[in-house]
Every structure is written in structure tokens, then in C-alpha cells.
Amino acid sequence: MTTKICYSISFLTGIGLIFIGLRFLISPVNAEFDYGISTNTHADYSFHYIKGIRDLFSGILLVLFVLTKQRKALAMMLLAAIVVPLGDFMIVMEKDGSDWQHGIAHLTAVAICMIVGPVLLMRASKKSYPDNQISFNLIRSATDGGSTVSECDLLPGTKTPWHYHTLFSEKFEVLAGELEVGKAGRRYKLKAGDQITILANETHLFHNKSKGLCRVRTTIDPGNIQFEQAALILLGLAKDGLTNRNGIPKKFSDLALFIYLNNSKMTGVMKIVEPFLSFVAKIAIRKGRLKFLKETYCKRSGLY
Helix, strand or coil: HHHHHHHHHHHHHHHHHHHHHHHHHHHHHHHHHHHHCCCCCCCCCCHHHHHHHHHHHHHHHHHHHHCCHHHHHHHHHHHCCCCHHHHHHHHHHCCCCHHHHHHHHHHHHHHHHHHHHHHHCCCCCCCCCCCCHHCCEEEEEEECCCCCEEEEECCCECCCCCCCCCCCCCEEEECEEEEEEECCCEEEEECCCCCHHHCCCCEEEEECCCCCCCCEECCCCCCCCCHHHHHHHHHHHHHCCCEEECCCCCCCHHHHHHHHCCCECCCCCHCCCCCHHHHHHHHHHHCCCHHHHHHHCCCCHHHC
């Protein structure tokens, strides 16, 4: 529960920074007043735009760390970021020593960094599972025509944000354990033997909220070779220790490539970062990272 609260505070802080950053870019004079200072720049807002870009980047990074459950990275970022609101507080108070109305806002940001950062850093790590307990089996490939059918294990805590696919539908069938599946805004708790179908362009998510592994059979219709490649790459990265305990690639470019191969389209706040993820994926492809991952993890299965 403590970790969830810290994640929630960090997420809201990230959203707030995104808003502040956009405000400095769109309405620099009003944003400057709310910051706590007033200077005559003779209509030159260059430094306002610099601050806006800084806050926008910081907010996006916070949101990404929360959504991908990068606990340690989030904690270290918050601790390192203490210098920013502390510096802001000193600037505001030096300008007008009695302006506690704006100064308190900056002190609040300092408190968030000083409290949430250490708490996240001290939280116990989740139970890890040996590689031989985690598996992915491709039962039927799109190369044979028809649907893609696979079975995989989802670790405790494994979850996705709300997203959708434009190229195929998905059917989840729980073979063992429990799985929460979100579909079109509603959530369903599935147990062994239950199944649910997600149509193309239908928003959905899944989350293994239990304390044990959940084994799921997934049917992709029509079959999709890139989806199969993404699954094999993710499994290979996990076995090589290149994912975190929730199965998310440690390397950000690998995460962007996984989303690209999966034909995953973001919703809500994540829609903001979708162009950035697409940009990162394109750079990774250009540099040959995708080719390397396919050769390393897909060649043996005949999918490259």
C-alpha cells in the first residue's frame, strides 16, 4: 500500500510538472507570476521556454517511471531532483522574502522528493522466480496461416496500462492462477477456465494482482508475426537479466521496440508520450537494435 501511495504521489507530481511546463510554453507571463517572481524581459521569453521544457521533460520522465514501475530509478530521480524545488524556493524568497504563498509551494515539492524518494528506495523487492519457472510457448504461429496462439506465465504484479491494438483481436484464457482484465473501462476478475475476448481498437489492460504466477493462453486473430517476435524477445531479455522483476525491459529503447512490435496504441495520459516512444523505436531500428534482438531471440524459432 505504501508503494502504491508513493507511486500515486509521483504520478500526480509528474502530471503537475507537465501542466506547469506547458503553461510556461503557452502563457509564460502568467506562469512566471504563479512561480513567484516578476521580471521585465521586454517580451523575450527565452528563459521561460527553457524552464517550460525542463518541467515538461521532468514530468514525462516521472510519469514513465511510474507507469513502467521503475521503483529504484524513480526514487533516485526524486532524490536528485531535490535541488530543483529547493533552488526555486531560494530564488523566490530572495526576490521577495515575504512571499511565503509561493515559497510554500516550492517547499512542498522539496518535501515530496525528500519523503517519497527514500521510501521507494527502502521498499522491499518483490519475490523473483527462476527462469525455469517462467515460460512462453508458441503453440501456433502466423507463419502457418490463421491465428497466433501462445501460452505464457505472468509474474505477480505484471500489468499493462490501458491500450489497444488496431491490427488484431485478442482472447485471454486463464489456465492457472488469477488475472484481472480491463475491457472498455470495466474490469473483470478471471480464474482458471475463464476467458475474455478483446476486439481490435477496444481499450484493455491486464494485471496479475495475485501473489503467484498466472498462466494465460492468448489467441491473436488474425495471427501477427511481429507480436510473436515481441514475446520471444521479451522472454529472451528476461532470461538474460535485461528486464526488471515485472518483466519490463530495463533498456528504454527495448521497451519502445516491444510496444512497436506489439502494435500497442496508448490511451489517456500515455497518449502524450506515444510519439516519443515511436521516435525512440525508429532510432533503435535505424541503429540496428531491432535486427540484433531478432537475430538473438527469434532466429532459433524460425521467426527471423
